[in-house]
Amino acid sequence: MTTLQASEPVDLLEHAEQGASLWRDAWQRLRKNKMAVGGGITLLLFILMALLTPWLAPYSYEAQNLDLGASPPSAAHWLGTDVFGRDVLTQVMYGGRVSLAVGFIATAVALLIGVTWGAVAGYVGGRVDAVMMRIVDILYALPFMIFIVLLMVVFGRNVLLLFLAIGAVEWLTMARIMRSQVQSLRQQEFVEAAISLGLSPAAIIRRHVIPNALGPIIVYTTLTIPSVMLLEAFLSFLGLGIQPPESSWGLLINYGVETMEEYPWLLIFPGLALTTTLFSLNFLGDGLRDALDVRGSKD
Amino acid sequence: MSLLTVDNLEVSFVTRNGTHKAVKGVSFTVETQQITAIIGESGSGKSVSCYALLGLIPSPPGRIDGGSAQFQGQNLLTLSEAELRKIRGSDVAMIFQDPMTCLNPYLTIGEQLIEPLLIHRNLSRADAKTRAIELLDEVGIRSPNSTFDSFPHEFSGGMRQRVMIAMALINEPKLLIADEPTTALDVTIQAQILRLIADLQKNRDIGVLFISHDLAVVSDIADQIVVMEQGEVVESGSPDTIFNHAQHPYTQKLLAAIPSGEREEPAAKNQALINVCNLRTWFQPNAKAEPVKAVDDVSFDIYRGEILGLVGESGSGKSTLGRSIMRLAPITSGQVTFDETHLTGLEGRNLKEFRSRMQMIFQDPFASLNPRMTVYDTLAEPLLLHGICQRANLDRHIAKLMDDVGLARNFIRKYPHEFSGGQRQRIAIGRALATQPEFIVADEPVSALDVTIQAQILDLLMALGREHNLTMLFVSHDMAVIRHIADRVLVMYHGKIVEAGPVKQVFNNPAEPYTQSLLSSIPGAAIM
Known part of the structure; x- marks a missing residue:
């Protein structure tokens, strides 16, 4: 056991050894996973590209060259042009902004609602839990497509509404995961210890429950983003999502499919951008799951 | 010739942090019609030694580096997996710790x-x-x-x-390996199982290899005791030699760690700090079911400055009683009075105030600390919450707490998983002391710990109790521990208190048949 040096000066902060938190352990495991790191870097590049599009894009978004028409990839237009002579690279870059934004923002909406809802239901329990989870069940049972179509019809189409609609569906699973996490955590002795310290329920959820439930949530988040992006692509493809003049990968793919036979590059490049992003997210998610799963592996 | 002769066994584990030698040249024998007990704390290599004999350690990371194990003319260590499988379950059989x-x-x-x-x-x-x-x-x-x-x-x-x-x-084995077969059982059941194993060994002409962390448990049944520490045999011999003429300092330390004796006759304390009156905590699994009467009409006082032992077997309701007093379990009816205030009716701010005056120490130091918080954060939380100190002198208070519970100050930024069980329990004790409570419920605080660590933690609790003039409700299933630490004792059975009184009286002249059976089940009565 440890020995004490009595009456040493109080210099805790300067000389104390820094411990290895579970987050740091997970980070180190993640770093060893080449697929996950590759996925993370690719994703980062796509995000950077989306953020810097107005400066990076070779042409302006509205620029047309009707004389050129649809042309295959060339030195002037790396990914070719569409039937209006618009640069495909520019289109893909601007479309990526919307697709990624939908993916991240809708997921963030889902995360915020789902984690709060699930944490409260799981922690409070009893009747409150029953009512909250029945609401989740009811929303689950609503046919998603009809829900979206209704929203579009009633409120008209816009991007914000799309974020909301997708977020409103995706938070349900998030809430369920969070609730089961919290239910098992609230039985833990450290939560009881926090109760007997006199901490308020809100503080207990914030300080003791959520940080410990975050692992599975992070993993599920990285896997939700691609499914949301896919959902947006699907809706846009059906003509229910993003409207021109706005553009997204899903919409570009939709146009590409129509002219697939004559101008395959109009389908291939937006499709490639979407699948690469989805793959990166999935690899990163898998890596995160492996890294976060091993609990206290140092024991 | 011996039934089993293990000679110079070496086992190591290859991990990413390097090779760890778990067993370093261990030798022992098991004779027919005898019980050989291997004693050691967690990590001593006692289980690994026995599992290695039957090819039961996972490999990799496990690796048998050398030695031999002669059993009926065969060296177990060189047998193929198919040959071992024939021996396992027929000539050699095993019993494990957790029958569940x-x-x-x-x-x-x-x-x-x-x-x-x-x-x-x-x-x-x-x-x-x-x-x-x-x-x-x-x-x-x-x-x-x-x-x-x-x-x-x-x-x-x-x-x-x-x-x-x-x-x-x-399959009528010749050799029975029992790995902590009674550790998960209540004390009266443990006594029965020990007797059963001893009887079987006599009637059936077999050799028994009994692995345990508890010297007291094996003292009654073993013919031969092997003491292991950190992968080595430090001492072996007959129970008489081990208990009365132990040579090795580690054996002596183990013996000294067995809780024994009673506290000095305490000065009469009769000023009640806590009064529990007709307390009932019933659980209703569902609307139609008969309620589970975990605590059923219990009344008693806890006096200022005393350590009140609460003893009972699993399911007796002793933990629920402790948690009911702490307002962690919902009370069905009855009254808990703390320093003349009814605790049962308190809510919100008033309850929070009382929370700082009473604290709890939990059984499992692996579960009672938030794995994502450093020691510093864990200790700072109660200090700041109850305004015990300002942010400016937080560091000084935390340093004082670390000193109090005997932890080195430079561990302050570490996380719970970087500590051993005993150290974690010290952190948990530090957290409980942080609010400067008057009353502490200790719910089996040493049950999950090795015996030498258990002795340290008990000493620490007693010293802190004296120093801070704490009143304590000490919940335990272990009669020896209660006898060692408590002033008075309550015996609980099926949700009711069946006997109460000063430790000396209850242990020397138990009135109730249940108390008597508990006392007669204490292992190792011979060596006390």
Whole structure:
């Protein structure tokens, strides 16, 4: 056991050894996973590209060259042009902004609602839990497509509404995961210890429950983003999502499919951008799951 | 010739942090008709040594580096997996610590019992069943015929351990390896199982290798004791030599750590800090079911400055009682008065105020600390919450707490998983002390710890109790621990307090038959 040096000066902060938190352990495991790191870097590049599009894009978004028409990839237009002579690279870059934004923002909406809802239901329990989870069940049972179509019809189409609609569906699973996490955590002795310290329920959820439930949530988040992006692509493809003049990968793919036979590059490049992003997210998610799963592996 | 001769066994584990030698040249023998006990704390290599004999350590990371194990003219360590499989379960059988997880919940007891007979002996089903029922009878199961067709969940822990023993014996092994077979059991059940193992060994002419962390448990039954520390045998000999003439300092330390004796006759304390009156905590599993009366009409006082022991077996309601006083379990009816204030009616801010005056120490130091918070954060939380100190002098208060519970100050930025069980329990004690409470409920605070660590933590609790003039409710299943630490004791059985009184009186002249049976079950009465 440890020995004490009595009456040493109080210099805790300067000389104390820094411990290895579970987050740091997970980070180190993640770093060893080449697929996950590759996925993370690719994703980062796509995000950077989306953020810097107005400066990076070779042409302006509205620029047309009707004389050129649809042309295959060339030195002037790396990914070719569409039937209006618009640069495909520019289109893909601007479309990526919307697709990624939908993916991240809708997921963030889902995360915020789902984690709060699930944490409260799981922690409070009893009747409150029953009512909250029945609401989740009811929303689950609503046919998603009809829900979206209704929203579009009633409120008209816009991007914000799309974020909301997708977020409103995706938070349900998030809430369920969070609730089961919290239910098992609230039985833990450290939560009881926090109760007997006199901490308020809100503080207990914030300080003791959520940080410990975050692992599975992070993993599920990285896997939700691609499914949301896919959902947006699907809706846009059906003509229910993003409207021109706005553009997204899903919409570009939709146009590409129509002219697939004559101008395959109009389908291939937006499709490639979407699948690469989805793959990166999935690899990163898998890596995160492996890294976060091993609990206290140092024991 | 010995039944089993292990010579110079070496086992190591290859991990990413390098090679760890778990067993370093261990030698011991098991004689027919004798019980050899291997004693050691967690990490001493006692289980690894025995598992290695049967090829049961996972490899990799495990690796047998050398040595030999002669059993009936064969070296177990050089046998192939197929040859070992023939020996396991027929000539050598094992009993494990946790009877709950070792039985398949989806098969009847009988089905699991006759399986080895069908595999190893090629008996017919009818013959196997007759054999199995005889055995169930032999291990003391009352109605073996109906037991044969029952499922594991219909039995208590002690009964399941009997079934496990029957299962181990079914192929008439020459050697029985028992790995902590009574650790998960209540003390009265433990005494029965120990007696059963000793009887079987006499009647059946077998050798037993008994692995345990508890010297007291083996003192009654062992013929030979091997003491292990950090992968090495430090001492071995007959129980008499070990208990009365221990040479090695580690053995002496183990012996000294067995809680024994009583506290000095305490000065009469009769000013009640806490009064519990007709307390009932019932759990209603669902609307129609009969409520579970975990705590049923219990009344007692806790005096200022005393350590009140609360003893009982699992399911007696002792933990629920402690948690009810702490307002962690919902009280059905009755009253808890703390320093003349009714605790039962308090809510919100008023309750929070009282929270700082009473704190709890939990059983499992691995579960009672938030794994994502450093020691610093864990200790800072109560200090700031109750305004014990300002942010400016937070560091000084935390340093003081670390000193109080005997932790080095430079551990302050570490996380719980970087500490041993004993150190974690010190952190938990520090957290409980941080609010400067008057009253502490200690719920089995040493049950999860090794015996030498247990002794340290008990000493720490007693010293802190004196220093801070704490009143303590000390909940435990271990009579020896209670006797060692408490001033008065309450004995709980089926939700009721069956006996109460000063430790000396209850231990020397128990009035209730239940208390008497608890006391007679304390292992190692001979060495106390």
